Amino acid sequence: MKIEIEHLDQHYGSAQILRDVSLTVDSGECVALLGRNGAGKTTLIKCLVGTLSPTSGRILADGQDITAMRPHLRSRMGFATVPQGREVFRELTVRENILAAARAHGHASDGTIEETVERFPVLPQMWSRSAGQLSGGQQQQLAFARALVTRPSVLLLDEPTEGIQPSIVAAIGDLIASLKGAMTVILVEQYVDFALGLAESAVTMDRGRVSAKIPKAEFDRTVLRTSVSV
Numbered sequence: 001m002k003i004e005i006e007h008l009d010q011h012y013g014s015a016q017i018l019r020d021v022s023l024t025v026d027s028g029e030c031v032a033l034l035g036r037n038g039a040g041k042t043t044l045i046k047c048l049v050g051t052l053s054p055t056s057g058r059i060l061a062d063g064q065d066i067t068a069m070r071p072h073l074r075s076r077m078g079f080a081t082v083p084q085g086r087e088v089f090r091e092l093t094v095r096e097n098i099l100a101a102a103r104a105h106g107h108a109s110d111g112t113i114e115e116t117v118e119r120f121p122v123l124p125q126m127w128s129r130s131a132g133q134l135s136g137g138q139q140q141q142l143a144f145a146r147a148l149v150t151r152p153s154v155l156l157l158d159e160p161t162e163g164i165q166p167s168i169v170a171a172i173g174d175l176i177a178s179l180k181g182a183m184t185v186i187l188v189e190q191y192v193d194f195a196l197g198l199a200e201s202a203v204t205m206d207r208g209r210v211s212a213k214i215p216k217a218e219f220d221r222t223v224l225r226t227s228v229s230v
């Protein structure tokens with residue numbers, strides 16, 4: 001699915017967080033969204049998910065204006081997210097977390113769950129545990145599985161490596177690499193090398209503004225790393 005963000009502004013009260021953000025992400029493209037703490041990356045992701053409404057501007061999905069569309073309808077349309085902090089349902093079991101997402105999209109019994117869970121060998125071992133008992137890395141894998149059982153066409157990832165041990169980071173990197181081309185991916189990351197290793201293009205965000213999109217061939221010639229380091 002192609003995503004077009006046009007002149008998006010967002011405010012929290014009187015504070016302007018997003019400033020005239022425009023960005024086009026082609027169908028199947030993986031774009032890295034980089035920037036310091038507080039730059040506005042999560043706010044932009046929430047505008048795409050639909051949990052925040054922009055003050056002005058438009059968001060188009062395959063040409064359809066979805067700016068005012070509610071989150072569950074965007075989800076049905078093919079948007080899925082792995083939010084910052086994972087936000088798994090801690091009181092529910094691993095199975096229940098996955099089943100709830102799959103069921104909401106009509107994929108409870110068509111083989112999608114089995115096919116998805118195969119990608120995360122740790123999850124079947126934890127199947128009946130409550131999600132709150134899982135380690136951070138295991139919860140992150142559950143959050144990915146929960147997103148993927150919806151068979152998304154757009155995957156919005158908000159700092160998937162945050163607070164995760166290196167072995168799981170590598171597994172998450174392999175997973176994202178395997179998804180490339182099959183869905184549009186917007187990858188918010190502070191871990192610049194991880195993001196640039198996966199993305200085909202990158203944008204940096206600074207005080208609510210995004211840079212022009214930088215193609216992979218130009219990653220080394222840009223100031224991407226320094227513009228993000230804290």
Ligand SMILES: Nc1ncnc2c1ncn2[C@@H]1O[C@H](COP(=O)(O)OP(=O)(O)OP(=O)(O)O)[C@@H](O)[C@H]1O
Nearest residue numbers: 012015017035036037038039040041042043044084
């Ligand atoms: N609910 C809120 N009310 C008021 N201000 C907020 C709220 N949420 C975020 N902000 C502010 O909006 C700005 C952008 O925050 P946002 O979380 O989008 O940044 P970010 O680039 O994702 O940073 P981080 O890497 O820390 O998650 C920050 O100045 C933050 O303090």
